[in-house]
Amino acid sequence: MATAVEGIKVATPQYGSVVMRSGTALTTGTFEIGAVLIRSSGLLTEGGADPVNIVGVAVHGQETAAKHVDIQYVPARPDMEFEMTLTNATDVAADGTTTLAVGTHLDTAYGITESADGDWYVDTDKTGGNEVRVAVVDNVDPNGTENARVRVVFLANSDLGEAAPIRCTVYGGLAT
Secondary structure, X not given: OOOOOOOOEEOOOOOOXXXXXXXXXXXXXXXXXXOEEEEEOOEEEEOOOOOXXXXXXXXXXXXXXXXXXXXEEEEOOOOOEEEEEXXXXXXXXXXXXXXXXXXXXXXXXXXXXXXXXXXXXXXXXXXXXXXXXXXXXXXXXXXXXXXXXXXXXXXXXHOOOOOOOOOOOEEOOEEO
């Protein structure tokens, strides 16, 4: 049985609100809510394998490729958390295995992959420097959960390089 992948969701912020932007989508493709968006010729489109320069995550899908449509998205900034499924391509391909959430996934960078159903997930098979796009910053589901939901941040320009994700702790309204 294939591993079920749940699409990307914006994590509920502890403080403040979610920033949304809008942009015009290309007329050459369709995508679903939760699509990882990039720009092509200044227009929004869904990223392909190992997308670079990720702009954000679609709040609305584009159902038709016949016209330019304004699309709302949440920017993929290092201070914006998203929820994704933690798994890998082997598990999604229906071999009956599952990925378990463990503490070592935290603060680790991974790539992302789009499932056949159009849902993006954290791909634990992608750990190379040119493959990583997100860092796991927290568990949504407890350790030991199969194909768990985790909180991630997109890495600046979708490339880990030497930079780690921005993290801060809030004490009494003051960020440190």
